[in-house]
Amino acid sequence: MEISGLFFHPRYKKIMTKILITGGAGFIGSNLIDHFLKEGHKVVCLDNLATGFEHNIQHHYNNPDFTFIKGDIRDLETCKQAVEGCDYVLHEAALGSVPRSIEDPATTNAVNIGGFLNMLIAARDEGVKRFVYAASSSTYGDSKKLPKVEDEIGKPLSPYAITKYVDELYADVFSKTYGMQCIGLRYFNVFGKRQTPDGAYAAVIPLWVKELINHRQPKINGDGSYSRDFTYIENVIQANEKALFTTDEQIAQGQYEYYNIELDFHKYYRDGASATEETVKTIHESSLSKSQLQSKQSRSFAEVFNVAYGGNTNLIQLFEALRDNLAHFDKDIQNIEPEFGPNRPGDIPHSQASIKKAEMILDYAPEYDARTGFERVAEWYFESLK
Ligand SMILES: NC(=O)c1ccc[n+]([C@@H]2O[C@H](COP(=O)([O-])OP(=O)(O)OC[C@H]3O[C@@H](n4cnc5c(N)ncnc54)[C@H](O)[C@@H]3O)[C@@H](O)[C@H]2O)c1
Numbered sequence: 001m002e003i004s005g006l007f008f009h010p011r012y013k014k015i016m017t018k019i020l021i022t023g024g025a026g027f028i029g030s031n032l033i034d035h036f037l038k039e040g041h042k043v044v045c046l047d048n049l050a051t052g053f054e055h056n057i058q059h060h061y062n063n064p065d066f067t068f069i070k071g072d073i074r075d076l077e078t079c080k081q082a083v084e085g086c087d088y089v090l091h092e093a094a095l096g097s098v099p100r101s102i103e104d105p106a107t108t109n110a111v112n113i114g115g116f117l118n119m120l121i122a123a124r125d126e127g128v129k130r131f132v133y134a135a136s137s138s139t140y141g142d143s144k145k146l147p148k149v150e151d152e153i154g155k156p157l158s159p160y161a162i163t164k165y166v167d168e169l170y171a172d173v174f175s176k177t178y179g180m181q182c183i184g185l186r187y188f189n190v191f192g193k194r195q196t197p198d199g200a201y202a203a204v205i206p207l208w209v210k211e212l213i214n215h216r217q218p219k220i221n222g223d224g225s226y227s228r229d230f231t232y233i234e235n236v237i238q239a240n241e242k243a244l245f246t247t248d249e250q251i252a253q254g255q256y257e258y259y260n261i262e263l264d265f266h267k268y269y270r271d272g273a274s275a276t277e278e279t280v281k282t283i284h285e286s287s288l289s290k291s292q293l294q295s296k297q298s299r300s301f302a303e304v305f306n307v308a309y310g311g312n313t314n315l316i317q318l319f320e321a322l323r324d325n326l327a328h329f330d331k332d333i334q335n336i337e338p339e340f341g342p343n344r345p346g347d348i349p350h351s352q353a354s355i356k357k358a359e360m361i362l363d364y365a366p367e368y369d370a371r372t373g374f375e376r377v378a379e380w381y382f383e384s385l386k
Helices: 027-038 076-083 098-103 105-126 159-178 204-213 233-245 248-270 277-286 290-296 315-327 331-335 356-362 370-385
Strands: 007-009 014-016 018-022 042-047 066-070 088-091 130-136 181-187 219-221 301-307 339-341
Touching (some): 018 076, 027 042, 042 076, 088 105, 088 233, 098 159, 219 315, 248 356
Parallel strands (some): 018 042, 181 301, 219 339
């Protein structure tokens, strides 16, 4: 791999790199592009504009550190060209949405699994330092356990969920077989600026904001009791930054602490045992010593992390928070009530993440709770619609 891709940024005094961000014209990808360019990195964006928009990235077109390649991840050659000279990959490109995958499982499969595999192959051949990809909380499927802990998943409930789980399996096999470093970030209901309210598969927050701004009644699927761990985009940016740049040594140390202590504690608690001195002693005795663990570790690994705030907000609370925030800009919005409809197939009742693993291994520390995020998103929609 070209070492000239590395350079020092005078302001941050840290190694700056060239990062390929696939799906960079989309909601999450374009926010990542803004961040990493601002931090002084070089960024290549690969996107076929299937669900993304040029207007999300065109403010960077005159920036010499930015390159946009309009292309499809289903084409291996395109992936190889895009990753040339890059040190890292942030793979965000995919067809999102559970309902879309139920309507058209074949295309979702081709993009989310076929395209993912192409990107892994291209990243492997280029010898990138780390391959960080967008995984999904949908991988927890029908598991009812709360909070969601990374190693306890259920059966997938949609074609979309299958694709995201298969991606994790591929990343794991590529790390073992080809010595890659792969990190999957299981995003939980991300929201923030540039999330589009348009189209048949829009996410709930932009959709409701659009309805409220237009004085229409947002539709709640079900009785409003379903809850989610709504995650503000700034927390997602932080998780990606840490997934890219947390050093191998910090990761090894975090893995030691997490797998040998925290996860065992979690299992004891879940099985109903109390953390007596005896339990602690058993855990420590059955654990590998730190040096044993480090010697087992090569530079390659595949990890997945929940990326969320670790809270839960039900749909009624979400509706009220959005309505209250939007009413600051237009007081008539305060009188709008939601309309209730049937539950949607494939939706799970509750989702809340444990973020302990990301905290311990990546030093992830989300700064924005859902309420702060709702305030900011309401303000952004109003300003951008002005
Ligand atoms: N938004 C969330 O709450 C959420 C939750 C879990 C996981 N994710 C994952 O995060 C990633 C980004 O999601 P998002 O919300 O920004 O969605 P998005 O639709 O806004 O962005 C996806 C981008 O990928 C591009 N893309 C789609 N097919 C492509 C192809 N064949 N080749 C090249 N580019 C292609 C789209 O044009 C779009 O710009 C996705 O992998 C998604 O599955 C998102």
